[in-house]
Amino acid sequence: MNLLFRNRRIRGLLAVVPAHERSFVDEMTNFQFPVARSLKLKQVMGYDKHRLVDGPVCSSDLACFGMECLFEKRLLDPAEIDALYVVTQSPDYLMPGTASVIQGRLGLNHDMFCLDINQGCAGFLIGLFQVFLLLDQPSVRTVVLINVDVLSRKVSSKDRNSYPLIGDAASITVIERSEDDSPIHANLKMDGTRREALMIPAGGFRLPSSPETAVFEDDGENNLRALDHLRMDGSAVFNFVQVEIPPLIEDLLATAGATKDDVDYFLFHQPNRFMLQKLAEAMKVPFEKMPSNVVEHYGNSSGVSIPVAIAHNLREKVARGTIQACLAGFGVGLTWASMLMRLGPLEFCDLIDFP
Amino acid sequence: MTSAKTIEEVLKQIRPEFDFTASQDFIADGMLDSYDVVTLVADLDKAYGISIPGIEIVPENFQNIASIEKLVHKYAALK
Numbered sequence: 117m118n119l120l121f122r123n124r125r126i127r128g129l130l131a132v133v134p135a136h137e138r139s140f141v142d143e144m145t146n147f148q149f150p151v152a153r154s155l156k157l158k159q160v161m162g163y164d165k166h167r168l169v170d171g172p173v174c175s176s177d178l179a180c181f182g183m184e185c186l187f188e189k190r191l192l193d194p195a196e197i198d199a200l201y202v203v204t205q206s207p208d209y210l211m212p213g214t215a216s217v218i219q220g221r222l223g224l225n226h227d228m229f230c231l232d233i234n235q236g237c238a239g240f241l242i243g244l245f246q247v248f249l250l251l252d253q254p255s256v257r258t259v260v261l262i263n264v265d266v267l268s269r270k271v272s273s274k275d276r277n278s279y280p281l282i283g284d285a286a287s288i289t290v291i292e293r294s295e296d297d298s299p300i301h302a303n304l305k306m307d308g309t310r311r312e313a314l315m316i317p318a319g320g321f322r323l324p325s326s327p328e329t330a331v332f333e334d335d336g337e338n339n340l341r342a343l344d345h346l347r348m349d350g351s352a353v354f355n356f357v358q359v360e361i362p363p364l365i366e367d368l369l370a371t372a373g374a375t376k377d378d379v380d381y382f383l384f385h386q387p388n389r390f391m392l393q394k395l396a397e398a399m400k401v402p403f404e405k406m407p408s409n410v411v412e413h414y415g416n417s418s419g420v421s422i423p424v425a426i427a428h429n430l431r432e433k434v435a436r437g438t439i440q441a442c443l444a445g446f447g448v449g450l451t452w453a454s455m456l457m458r459l460g461p462l463e464f465c466d467l468i469d470f471p
Numbered sequence: 472m473t474s475a476k477t478i479e480e481v482l483k484q485i486r487p488e489f490d491f492t493a494s495q496d497f498i499a500d501g502m503l504d505s506y507d508v509v510t511l512v513a514d515l516d517k518a519y520g521i522s523i524p525g526i527e528i529v530p531e532n533f534q535n536i537a538s539i540e541k542l543v544h545k546y547a548a549l550k
Contacts, residue, residue, distance in 0.1 A: 156485065157506050160513040277506070337504040351505045351530070358525030390509055394525035 118371055119302040121248045125294035127258075128191060128464035129434075131427040132182040132286040133414050135469040136170040140280050147276040148338040154276065162389025162408070163280045166415030168268040173470075174208045175264040176217045178286035181470050183222055183260075191464045192260070192290055194222065199229035199250055199259040203239035203419050205448070206266045207232060218262070229256070236314070237385045237447025239263050239419025240287070241455055244443075245302060247291045261289040263419040270316055272341035274332065278348050281388055283415020286470075287423030301372040302455035303364060313352040314448040318343035353447070357391055360452050361444060362398050368442070368454045376401055379456070380439040381430065385446055386410035386421035419445065426459070427467035434460035478539050481514045495535045508533050515539070521546040 140163040144154045157163070169178070179202065186192040202215040209217070213232035218224075229250065235242045243261045250256050264286035271282045318329035329343040341347065365382075369375060382405055384392060392408035407429045410421050417424060422443055426434065433439060441459040446452040482491045482503075489502045497503040503511065511533065512523050523546055532542045 153485070153507075153510075156510050160510050161506075337506075351508075351528075354509075354525065354528060358528070390513065391525070394528075397522050398524055398526070 117304045119245060119304065121300040121302070122297045123294050124248045124251060124300060125292060125296065126459060126462060127290040127292050128462050129290075129423055129426060130182050130186060130288045130464060131420065131424045131467040132178050132288075132470050133167040133417075133424065133467065134169045134173070134178070134284055135167070135471050137165050137167055139165045143273070143280065146273050146279070148274070148340065149276055157276075158280075160390050161281070162412045164412040166280070166283045166411070167285065168282070168415070169266050169284045169470075173266060173284075175202075175204050175206055175214050175266055175286070176208045176221060178266070178284070178470050179214075179218050179262045179264050179288070180221050182286055182288045182468070183218070185468060186288060186464075189464075194224055196258045197224060197228060197260050198256040199231070199247070200224065200262065201231050201233060201243055201247055201250075201259065202262045202264065203233045203235050203243040204264050205234055205236045205418065206264075206270065214264075215262075235448070235451065236265070236418045237387070237421075238445030238449065238451040238453045240289075240385075240422040241302070241304070241443060241445040241453035242451065243419070244289075244291070244455065245304070245453070248300070251291070251293050258290065258292045261291060263287045263289075263423060265418045265420060267346060267418060268415075270344070270346050272332065272339075272345040274340035275335075275345065277335070277337070277339045277350055278341075278346055281411050281416045282346075283411070283417040283421075285414065285417035285420040285424055287420045287427075289423060296458075298458060299372070300455065300457045301368060302453065303368050303371070304453040305360070305364065305451075307450045310352070310356065310450045313349045313356065313450060314347075316344070316346050353387070354391055356450060357387070357446055358394060358398060361395055361446055364452055364454050365399060365442065365444065368456055372456050374456060378440055379405070379442045382406040382442045382444070383422055383425055384444045386416055386425055387447070388416065418447070424467065427465055431465040431467070434462050434465050437461055474540050474543060475536050477518060478515070478536050478543065481511065481518055482536075484514065485510050491536060497534060498530050503533060511539075515543055519543055519547055521550060
C-alpha cells in the first residue's frame with residue numbers, strides 16, 4: 117500500500133530511556149550457555165548494555181516524565197495538544213487505554229482525541245501515518261505521538277534469544293501541519309499469517325495467564341521462558357527482514373522518483389547490529405548512512421528505536437538543519453513500513469534519562 | 472588448508488564439543504542453533520573476506536560441511 121502526505125512536519129522529538137543500565141556480561145550467568153559462546157554472540161550481535169525499567173515502572177510513567185519535561189521547558193504547551201496517540205504493546209491496563217491514563221495524569225484538556233495503537237517495531241511509522249491522517253481535520257493542529265514500551269517486564273531473563281537485546285524507552289514526537297507541501301511518500305505491508313513469529317502467547321483472552329502459563333520451559337535451544345513471556349522466532353524474523361525490506365525501500369524510492377544517493381540517512385528500526393549490517397550490504401548502502409548502534413547502548417525498544425536512533429546519532433544535525441531521511445520499521449504483526457521525508461530543523465531533539 | 476578443513480576449524484571454534492565431520496545435518500542433530508549460525512556467518516565472512524547475504528542465512532545452507540563449502544565458494548567467486 118502506498119501513501120502520500122503533504123504539509124506535515126515533525127516539530128520536535130524527545131526520547132526517554134531508563135537510567136537503570138544492565139550489561140550483557142553481567143547477565144550472561146543467567147543463560148544456559150558457556151561464557152565463550154555468549155561472548156562470541158555479544159561481538160557479532162552488538163550486545164553490550166541495555167536500559168531497563170527498575171521495578172514496576174509502567175509505560176505511562178516514562179511517557180508522563182517526558183511530557184512534564186517538555187512542559188517545564190516550555191517546548192510544548194498542554195493547551196495546544198489536540199490529540200494524543202500512544203503506540204504501545206505494554207499498556208498500563210487492558211482498559212482503559214494508556215492514552216487516557218496519560219491524559220488524566222497530566223490533566224490535559226477534554227476537547228481532544230486520545231487513542232492507543234497496538235503496534236510494535238513498525239510503530240513509529242504506523243503512528244506517524246495515523247497522525248498525518250488526523251491532521252486533515254481543520255480542528256487538529258498539534259498532535260503528540262508517544263511511542264513507549266516496557267517490554268523487559270515480559271521477557272524472560274533466562275532467554276538469551278531475546279533478553280540481551282530488549283530495551284525500554286519512550287519517545288514523544290510533536291507533529292503539526294506545515295507550509296511545506298513537499299510530498300512525503302510512504303508504503304506499508306502487513307501479513308497476519310506470520311503473526312506467531314513474534315508474540316506473547318499468554319495474557320490475552322485467547323490464553324489467559326495462569327500458574328501453568330508461568331511455568332518456564334526450554335525452547336529446544338537452551339532458552340528458558342514461559343507462555344507469559346515474549347517469544348521470538350529469530351530465524352523467521354531475520355529472514356523476513358532480509359527478504360521484505362530491500363524491495364520495500366526500492367518501491368518507496370521508485371514511487372518518490374528518488375535514489376539511494378538522495379537519502380542522507382536510512383533510519384531503520386534497530387533489532388540488532390548484525391541484521392542491520394546485512395541489510396545495509398543487501399541494499400548497497402554505506403554503513404555510515406544506516407546507524408546500527410542503538411542496541412549496544414540502549415537495547416531494542418520496539419517502536420521507540422527509531423526516535424532513539426535519531427536522538428542518539430543525529431540530534432545536532434536535525435536541530436541545525438534538514439536531512440532527507442528514509443525511515444523503516446519492521447516486525448511484530450508482521451508489519452513493515454517505510455517513509456521518505458525531510459526531517460529538521462527540529463525545535464527540540466534530545467534523549468533524557470528516567471531516574 | 473582446504474576450505475573443508477578451514478570450515479571445520481571455524482565450526483570447532485564455535486562448538487568445540489562436537490565432531491562436525493560425523494554429521495550430515497548440524498541443525499537437526501542439535502550441533503548448531505540459530506545464533507551459532509549467525510556467529511558462523513560472521514566468522515566465515517572474516518575468514519574468507521566475503522559477505523554472505525542475509526537471504527542465504529537459511530538452515531539448508533548450513534546443514535553440513537559440504538553445503539557450507541558450496542556457499543562459501545559461491546561468494547568467494549564473486550570477489
